[in-house]
Amino acid sequence: MTTAAETKKTTSPSPIQSPLAVFGGPRAVPEDLKLPTWPTLSPEDIEAGAAALRKAAEEPLYLSAAEGGGPTGEFEEALGKHLGIPHVLATSGGGPALHIAVVAAGIEAGDEVIVSPYTWGQTISCILQQCAIPVFADVDPDTGNIDPVSIERRITPRTKGIVVVHIFGHPADMDPILEIARRHRLVVIEDAAQAAFARYKGRPIGTLGDVGCFSMGSGKNFVGGEGGALVTRDEGMFKRAIAFGTHPMRQRGALKGFPELETYATSLIHTYRPHPIFCVLAGSQLRRIDAMNESRRRNAEHLARGLAGLSLVEPPTVKPWAEPAWHIWPLKFRPENAGGLAKPEYVRALMSEGVPIGRGYVRTPFHMRPAFRDRVYWYGKGLPWSLRPVADQIVYREGDCPAAERLCRERELVFGAGPWIRDLRPILDRWIEAFRKVEARIDELLARRAEIPPLPPL
């Protein structure tokens, strides 16, 4: 912790000594110090896109992914190589990849699937889309990732699988999860949408469970504008994925030798195929994704070092097994040291200093959201919950997942780490100054609480 005495030792006029910006003082982060624009297309990405369009002018089918060849096939091969996994299916998005994965993994209507309530909704909606029933396990309060101990407590004879999200790009603890899954014969689906090319004990995230899903939507670490992918080592699952989510033109060749799938292969499909131009752009970005992620990690480490020792905020825990691919960089507010200052007041003071901090991410854990409280989803007739006998009803209540609830209620703070693709130390140093300034003046903040304006609307 930086004490007042240490602060006074500094001789140059430090921003820490100037009045807080929230009360009219100068900002710690100058107005003109801005993050790079992001997501970006490099000249190579643009040339790759233009070349694909030129080719499409001559071969119109080049712009259709119905057969799965062309740029789609090339991207699938490149991603498979990059991850060291044999089967890749490009899709129209991460959400579609997850829905296909749940189906391909053999989860059926009415089955229970264990999942974290601390995530983006599509980690969970893929379960509902198969009319299966989400059962929420609590999270590790350090990382926000699903807690293996809590998973084990939620297993019933009806449990069929686990969807594991690597939230913010920090890998979940996969070994104990895979061990529990083996013991109880459960499938493991990884939602790697926020964790493209993160590693767990040296192995790429998304390749550890039975099936992994990625997103290349425009906010993610490598982008194609939109798009996603499903990866697996299991040939049977891959064929099921093709049967469920691809055009009959692609099924025709791919399902040979799988009569139980071929018999039913028709156009009764979900149109989840990708646009080939996404595959071209994402394929081009694939060449520099590791360097971009490395830069995100270096910036993250710099910021973490700068904030270490502060008492109002805690940089993210990096577990010994983890090489994160920060999509979001999560901090934690420490109300126990804030003397009653509320998180929104702290955030408001930082925002006024020019720090682009987010007040939270999940905000309300999913087991406490109206859709679950009221058990309302799109299929009507109380589905999927009505598939289970009344005596066996699953209820969703506050208190089910205390660690996730506490993270949301009082601790989560975030930076979007997407733009951290260059060396940002000069900007990060100003952010660090701002954190120190606000912390050094917490007494003033407490004394003048009534003057702190509310947070701007979302």
Ligand SMILES: *Cc1c(COP(=O)(O)O)cnc(C)c1O
């Ligand atoms: C973005 C995201 C998805 C969905 O990806 P889309 O490509 O937007 O469909 C799913 N899960 C998580 C955790 C995500 O962040």
